[in-house]
Amino acid sequence: MIDFGALREMMPSILDGFWLTLRLLGYSAAIATVVGTVLATMRVSPVAVLRGFGTSYVNIFRNTPLVVLFIIFVTGGPQLLGRVEFTTLATIALSVYTAAFICEGIRSGVNTVPTGQAEAARSIGMGFTQTLTVVVLPQAFRAVIPPLASIYIALAKNTSVAAAFGVAELTYRMRSLNEQFPQETVTRFFGIVLFYMLIVAVISGIAQAFERRLAVS
Amino acid sequence: MSSVLFDIPGPRAQARYRIVGGVSTLVLAALIGWVLWILYQNDQFSQNKWQPFTDPDVLLNLGEGLLLTLRAAAVAILLAMAFGAVFASGRLSNRPWLRWPAALIVEFFRAVPLILLILFIFLLAGGTLSRFWCLVLGLMLYNGAVLAEIFRAGVNAVPRGQSEAAYAIGMRKGQILRIILAPQAVTAMLPAIISQCVVALKDTTLGIIIASEDVIFTGRLIYNDFRYNNAIIVGTMLAIVFITINYSLSKLAQYVERRLASRGERAVDLTKIASI
Numbered sequence: 001m002i003d004f005g006a007l008r009e010m011m012p013s014i015l016d017g018f019w020l021t022l023r024l025l026g027y028s029a030a031i032a033t034v035v036g037t038v039l040a041t042m043r044v045s046p047v048a049v050l051r052g053f054g055t056s057y058v059n060i061f062r063n064t065p066l067v068v069l070f071i072i073f074v075t076g077g078p079q080l081l082g083r084v085e086f087t088t089l090a091t092i093a094l095s096v097y098t099a100a101f102i103c104e105g106i107r108s109g110v111n112t113v114p115t116g117q118a119e120a121a122r123s124i125g126m127g128f129t130q131t132l133t134v135v136v137l138p139q140a141f142r143a144v145i146p147p148l149a150s151i152y153i154a155l156a157k158n159t160s161v162a163a164a165f166g167v168a169e170l171t172y173r174m175r176s177l178n179e180q181f182p183q184e185t186v187t188r189f190f191g192i193v194l195f196y197m198l199i200v201a202v203i204s205g206i207a208q209a210f211e212r213r214l215a216v217s
Numbered sequence: 218m219s220s221v222l223f224d225i226p227g228p229r230a231q232a233r234y235r236i237v238g239g240v241s242t243l244v245l246a247a248l249i250g251w252v253l254w255i256l257y258q259n260d261q262f263s264q265n266k267w268q269p270f271t272d273p274d275v276l277l278n279l280g281e282g283l284l285l286t287l288r289a290a291a292v293a294i295l296l297a298m299a300f301g302a303v304f305a306s307g308r309l310s311n312r313p314w315l316r317w318p319a320a321l322i323v324e325f326f327r328a329v330p331l332i333l334l335i336l337f338i339f340l341l342a343g344g345t346l347s348r349f350w351c352l353v354l355g356l357m358l359y360n361g362a363v364l365a366e367i368f369r370a371g372v373n374a375v376p377r378g379q380s381e382a383a384y385a386i387g388m389r390k391g392q393i394l395r396i397i398l399a400p401q402a403v404t405a406m407l408p409a410i411i412s413q414c415v416v417a418l419k420d421t422t423l424g425i426i427i428a429s430e431d432v433i434f435t436g437r438l439i440y441n442d443f444r445y446n447n448a449i450i451v452g453t454m455l456a457i458v459f460i461t462i463n464y465s466l467s468k469l470a471q472y473v474e475r476r477l478a479s480r481g482e483r484a485v486d487l488t489k490i491a492s493i
């Protein structure tokens with residue numbers, strides 16, 4: 001089934017793809033986390049316009065298939081922006097999509113903080129910003145870890161969509177190595193899957209470590 | 218909108234919110250206006266880019282593509298339910314030789330990126346399987362693995378007393394799962410299952426990697442046409458169609474969840490299972 005000789009030969013190419021996948025993941029995770037946090041703050045804020053914007057953003061981008069966002073940003077992007085690297089455009093599409101999920105993950109975390117906490121903060125005279133940043137968010141952080149971990153894992157897997165749009169990341173190698181190793185379909189598949197599993201294992205390991213450190217006994 | 222994060226605003230807070238609201242409205246309007254202006258400057262509103270959407274033949278093709286997409290999603294989700302039921306009962310089994318392989322398979326298909334799985338099936342089949350079935354098979358394996366976890370969580374959420382009572386009247390494990398636990402678990406799982414349908418429908422578009430015939434394929438034919446070259450517009454149109462369908466499904470899931478809550482039942486929590 002798995003030809004280890006061929007696997008060793010194709011490894012340099014797979015590692016190149018892995019590096020690009022990691023870059024896609026790193027950049028879009030960072031951007032999506034910042035945008036998602038801002039959106040989550042908007043969704044719980046007292047200003048109706050901001051709430052409406054946050055809600056619309058989430059409903060629009062959570063219900064659009066990632067492939068469609070890639071069509072708009074990666075295929076259509078150059079019409080507006082001129083020559084931009086596909087990797088950059090793919091990062092934008094991934095961030096825009098994932099931000100909607102991060103927003104919902106954080107909001108569900110905020111909702112798990114007992115109302116008494118916010119009420120106590122209000123009653124000693126804290127404003128909205130203070131209540132959120134000093135009292136609620138630090139506690140929400142704990143509850144946010146499991147949903148955020150699954151979102152980052154999903155993001156890691158979603159970077160593979162870029163393969164259909166000419167970004168030579170990990171999944172792209174499945175096809176590009178087809179010419180050199182046409183017989184070793186199974187070997188290529190498991191060689192590539194191994195690296196995705198590595199990413200998934202690392203993310204869930206980090207999440208578990210965080211959960212243990214922050215656990216309240 | 219009730220929130221404990223802020224009090225019911227008094228006159229001064231109201232005035233402040235109005236100012237913040239006004240400023241943010243202006244900022245958001247400026248942002249949207251700026252995007253529209255860039256689109257306009259780059260010729261996105263010209264007649265020839267929108268022309269395909271006035272052509273009845275093109276619209277008919279898009280409609281047919283959408284039907285193919287919906288059909289792939291429907292077939293996949295039905296097969297995935299069967300797959301999920303089998304592997305969930307495998308994971309719930311007392312026998313280690315059933316439990317471990319089932320767990321391994323479920324975890325494997327949850328960890329593999331779906332687009333890679335579809336491509337793998339397509340290359341492995343090497344033309345013996347139609348593109349439609351390669352896509353459906355990939356969707357079935359992935360969504361089936363997620364559904365297996367949903368089913369397992371649903372069954373585990375049924376109070377222990379139920380299965381203990383069934384044991385006490387002499388039922389076997391298989392009977393208990395089939396007659397006692399599964400029917401009670403279904404209602405708790407319903408919102409999660411509907412949400413998974415949204416995921417399956419969105420993931421149908423991953424067929425793009427093997428050029429399966431669906432609404433994305435039709436869309437590509439339009440925007441790759443040198444006369445139109447309108448990926449942004451086609452993408453936006455496709456987005457509107459998907460948002461409409463998925464938003465309705467999500468609302469349905471929320472409705473079912475509220476119904477359950479009003480009956481004092483709890484829906485299965487998706488945060489640790491869910492995929493996006």
